[in-house]
C-alpha cells in the first residue's frame with residue numbers, strides 16, 4: 001500500500017485528556033478541563049432550542065450550501081453571500097485552503113509556534129513549509145515576508161495567535177499586507193475574534209475590498225460555545241471563494257450545526273457577556289502572574305500562556321492529580337509554559353490556588 005510518504009511522519013491530533021478518563025485515573029469526583037479553549041458558559045439557550053427543533057429532520061441531508069445560515073451570517077457581517085465558505089469547523093476551511101492552493105510545487109509560510117493545523121495539512125499536501133519563529137510571542141511579519149518567493153502560495157497569520165494570545169495591531173497588519181505580493185493568499189485566522197477587546201485590533205472585513213488576496217477565518221466553536229457542532233467559515237472575495245469551493249465536501253456542515261449557528265447569531269448578548277466575563281478571568285490570571293513574578297503573554301483570546309520556569313509536563317501532571325486538565329506547553333513549542341483556558345470566575349480562582357501552592361514549593 002502506497003500511503004503518501006509524508007503521512008507516515010504525522011500523528012493523529014492529540015486531544016486534551018478527556019474528563020472521564022482523568023476522574024478514573026486519579027479517583028476524583030470533580031474534574032475541570034481548561035485545555036481546549038472551550039466556552040465555560042456553554043452556548044446560547046436559543047441555540048439549544050434550535051437544535052431540538054431539528055430533531056425531526058435527521059433523515060434528511062443538510063443543505064450543503066448552508067443557504068439560510070449564509071444569508072443570516074452575510075447580513076450579520078455586512079458581506080455578500082458569495083463571499084462566504086463554510087467548514088466543518090474552521091479546521092476544515094484550513095484543510096480546504098491547503099487542498100486548493102498547496103502542492104509539492106509550492107511553499108507556504110507560517111509562524112512557529114502557531115495553530116498546528118496549518119502545518120499538519122500543508123505536510124499532507126507535500127508542500128515545502130517555511131516556519132518563522134515568533135518574537136516575544138508576536139508574528140515576525142518582516143521575516144515571514146523574507147521567506148516569500150514566486151512559489152509561495154499561502155501565508156498563515158493567526159491573530160490572536162494560538163497559543164500566545166497575542167494579536168497584530170491594525171497599522172502593523174496594514175503595512176504587512178501592502179508588502180505581500182499579490183500571488184500570495186494571506187490567511188487571517190481570527191478564531192478568537194469575538195473575545196478581542198483591543199481597540200487597535202483591525203476590522204479585517206473592511207480590508208477585503210482592497211485586498212483580494214486575503215481570507216478571514218472565524219468559527220462558532222469558541223465564543224459562541226458550539227465546538228461540538230463543528231461550524232466555521234471563511235470570508236474572502238467571491239472569485240476566490242468560487243475557486244476553492246470544489247475542495248469542500250458536499251455536506252460538510254450538519255443540519256443541527258447550521259440551525260444552532262443561525263440561532264446563536266440572534267443572541268448577541270450571550271457572546272458579549274462571555275467576552276466580558278473572559279476579560280475578568282484574564283485579570284484574575286494577570287494578577288496571579290504579577291504576584292508570583294511569572295512571565296506571561298497578555299491575551300486577547302480566552303486562554304493564557306504562562307511561563308512556570310520548569311518542565312511544563314511537571315506542572316501539568318501536578319494539576320492533573322488535583323483534577324485540572326490544562327495544555328502542557330511541551331506539545332505547543334513552549335516547554336516551560338502552560339496554556340490555560342479561562343474558565344468561570346470560580347474555576348479560575350480554584351486553579352490559581354492550586355498553582356500558588358505549586359509555585360511556592
Ligand SMILES: *Cc1c(COP(=O)(O)O)cnc(C)c1O
Pocket residue numbers: 037088089090091092115158161162189191218219220221227230231232
Ligand atoms: C480553535 C481554533 C480553530 C479551530 O476551530 P474549529 O473548531 O475547527 O472551528 C482554528 N484556529 C485557531 C487559531 C483555533 O484556536
